[in-house]
Amino acid sequence: MEYPPHVIIVGAGALGSFVGGLLSTVTRVSLIGREHHLRAIKEKGLHISGITDRTFHPRAAIIPEDIPPEKGTVFVFTVKGYNTELAVETIHQFVHEGDVFLTLQNGVGNDDIIREHLGEEGILAGVTSHGITFVEPGHIIHAGKGETVIGALRREDDDIAQKLTGLFNRAGIETRVTRNICGEVWAKLIVNAAINPITAITGLRNGEVLEFPELLETVGWVVEEVENTARANEIILPPCDMLEKTLGVLKNTTGNKSSMLQDIERGRRTEIDSINGAVVRYAEGTDVGVLLNRSLTALVKAVEGKEK
Amino acid sequence: MEYPPHVIIVGAGALGSFVGGLLSTVTRVSLIGREHHLRAIKEKGLHISGITDRTFHPRAAIIPEDIPPEKGTVFVFTVKGYNTELAVETIHQFVHEGDVFLTLQNGVGNDDIIREHLGEEGILAGVTSHGITFVEPGHIIHAGKGETVIGALRREDDDIAQKLTGLFNRAGIETRVTRNICGEVWAKLIVNAAINPITAITGLRNGEVLEFPELLETVGWVVEEVENTARANEIILPPCDMLEKTLGVLKNTTGNKSSMLQDIERGRRTEIDSINGAVVRYAEGTDVGVLLNRSLTALVKAVEGKEK
Numbered sequence: 081m082e083y084p085p086h087v088i089i090v091g092a093g094a095l096g097s098f099v100g101g102l103l104s105t106v107t108r109v110s111l112i113g114r115e116h117h118l119r120a121i122k123e124k125g126l127h128i129s130g131i132t133d134r135t136f137h138p139r140a141a142i143i144p145e146d147i148p149p150e151k152g153t154v155f156v157f158t159v160k161g162y163n164t165e166l167a168v169e170t171i172h173q174f175v176h177e178g179d180v181f182l183t184l185q186n187g188v189g190n191d192d193i194i195r196e197h198l199g200e201e202g203i204l205a206g207v208t209s210h211g212i213t214f215v216e217p218g219h220i221i222h223a224g225k226g227e228t229v230i231g232a233l234r235r236e237d238d239d240i241a242q243k244l245t246g247l248f249n250r251a252g253i254e255t256r257v258t259r260n261i262c263g264e265v266w267a268k269l270i271v272n273a274a275i276n277p278i279t280a281i282t283g284l285r286n287g288e289v290l291e292f293p294e295l296l297e298t299v300g301w302v303v304e305e306v307e308n309t310a311r312a313n314e315i316i317l318p319p320c321d322m323l324e325k326t327l328g329v330l331k332n333t334t335g336n337k338s339s340m341l342q343d344i345e346r347g348r349r350t351e352i353d354s355i356n357g358a359v360v361r362y363a364e365g366t367d368v369g370v371l372l373n374r375s376l377t378a379l380v381k382a383v384e385g386k387e388k
Numbered sequence: 389m390e391y392p393p394h395v396i397i398v399g400a401g402a403l404g405s406f407v408g409g410l411l412s413t414v415t416r417v418s419l420i421g422r423e424h425h426l427r428a429i430k431e432k433g434l435h436i437s438g439i440t441d442r443t444f445h446p447r448a449a450i451i452p453e454d455i456p457p458e459k460g461t462v463f464v465f466t467v468k469g470y471n472t473e474l475a476v477e478t479i480h481q482f483v484h485e486g487d488v489f490l491t492l493q494n495g496v497g498n499d500d501i502i503r504e505h506l507g508e509e510g511i512l513a514g515v516t517s518h519g520i521t522f523v524e525p526g527h528i529i530h531a532g533k534g535e536t537v538i539g540a541l542r543r544e545d546d547d548i549a550q551k552l553t554g555l556f557n558r559a560g561i562e563t564r565v566t567r568n569i570c571g572e573v574w575a576k577l578i579v580n581a582a583i584n585p586i587t588a589i590t591g592l593r594n595g596e597v598l599e600f601p602e603l604l605e606t607v608g609w610v611v612e613e614v615e616n617t618a619r620a621n622e623i624i625l626p627p628c629d630m631l632e633k634t635l636g637v638l639k640n641t642t643g644n645k646s647s648m649l650q651d652i653e654r655g656r657r658t659e660i661d662s663i664n665g666a667v668v669r670y671a672e673g674t675d676v677g678v679l680l681n682r683s684l685t686a687l688v689k690a691v692e693g694k695e696k
Contacts, residue, residue: 378603
């Protein structure tokens with residue numbers, strides 16, 4: 081029998097649509113998301129242009145009740161961090177024992193929310209560095225190719241991580257499995273915590289940050305604060321220089337606007353609470369100083385509040 | 389004989405025009421500044437509306453060569469900090485022994501630039517909290533009444549500080565003399581260092597900062613960093629709670645946009661180098677940490693660079 085019988089993408093924004101679209105070539109996929117996007121997909125399919133150039137036909141569930149409940153479903157979370165709680169409450173009624181929950185969301189803490197509502201079992205996390213941009217309802221761009229890493233949060237679920245990794249690879253999403261997904265998630269958090277608020281505040285594109293040497297000092301201090309917070313929480317970071325990695329991302333995505341800057345420019349709520357705000361929460365009760373993460377969180381929230 | 393024979397306002401922006409206008413009722417005053425403003429004053433006088441409501445007739449010097457050199461002149465510096473060096477070079481040719489230099493500029497370090505070029509003698513500093521806004525050439529608004537404090541930087545010039553304080557009071561600018569002008573200048577620096585970059589970055593009016601409790605934490609940390617830097621430089625701050633004072637300014641100027649926010653909005657260069665940038669320079673070689681002042685300086689410079 082094929083594994084899994086059904087994948088439900090919880091939050092079909094840019095990344096969720098990409099993953100759902102590609103997975104729909106190898107298994108049954110349903111998307112939950114915004115109505116105008118799903119309606120367009122229902123009518124004309126999901127068009128991905130750019131590196132991937134093809135139209136996919138995942139099932140678009142305009143209302144969650146559209147989704148036929150099924151045992152062994154894999155729920156892939158790609159909603160914004162501030163909507164995780166709402167998403168978990170919405171899907172709660174469709175969940176069976178043995179279902180699997182994979183969060184591909186930015187930041188940290190989303191797995192805690194899932195665990196709190198849906199129990200300890202079958203929770204996985206993943207990080208992906210594909211660059212996907214939403215163009216218009218029914219159409220996304222695959223602008224940058226990246227790596228995807230998946231891992232289980234409990235040793236008991238390692239085999240599920242293996243299976244999902246296989247599924248992703250069969251669908252054409254190059255993926256490796258890891259036993260240290262927390263380290264991978266925190267490594268991505270470091271990069272996001274350093275780049276996102278600074279670009280959101282200044283309005284700079286990623287590459288432009290490199291033109292301000294004084295700003296790179298601040299990037300370095302944020303990286304250090306998050307690294308220290310990770311260590312205080314017994315996270316084992318991948319063995320690479322995280323500042324170098326962060327500068328590398330700035331260099332390799334020169335023309336990009338960070339997701340947080342895009343959110344600010346569009347007057348939308350940012351994911352600051354799941355990124356720098358989460359670092360501040362994880363630092364509480366430890367002796368790690370997170371002055372800059374606290375200040376950047378406050379500044380971004382003020383900019384966000386101001387835009388409304 | 390009247391003292392002084394001549395006051396030259398170096399940088400007749402909003403504050404400089406205000407001081408020059410009022411002083412012109414008790415002594416001869418010349419303004420150096422932007423041509424369109426000076427031309428309007430030459431034609432119709434300087435109109436001050438608001439708390440002060442009157443038209444004054446200081447002499448407007450379109451080119452510095454318009455100014456007749458005279459012994460015993462008082463040069464009042466009200467140019468932006470980043471123009472102090474240029475201003476000093478411009479007036480250098482008109483300076484006689486015994487002339488006096490009074491800086492009423494924001495931030496710290498301007499007196500050092502004056503000293504470096506014009507010698508040790510006769511240098512005074514002052515702070516004023518009048519709220520003055522530029523409306524159009526020839527017209528400024530006196531929006532908020534404040535206190536002015538003047539003091540000499542060397543004990544030997546205390547009598548000059550006394551005389552100038554008398555002059556200011558006779559002109560209707562309520563002024564007191566102090567023997568600790570450095571403490572007063574740094575006290576104002578603390579308030580500016582905390583309010584200016586945060587409002588410039590977020591776009592908030594002063595009073596709106598109070599609506600973000602997390603932002604007030606950052607305000608508190610900036611205050612602390614500048615206080616520590618002052619102490620490490622043997623500055624004796626006035627005996628008041630500087631955080632309380634800063635919050636008081638936010639409360640009392642609720643609707644105001646800080647000068648730095650106004651500069652950002654108008655695409656002009658800010659005084660960040662004389663304010664938070666100066667704190668960073670004064671902290672060098674001490675063991676005081678100024679992480680936030682460094683980061684705020686970098687962020688404001690990036691925003692400034694971006695706007696261009």
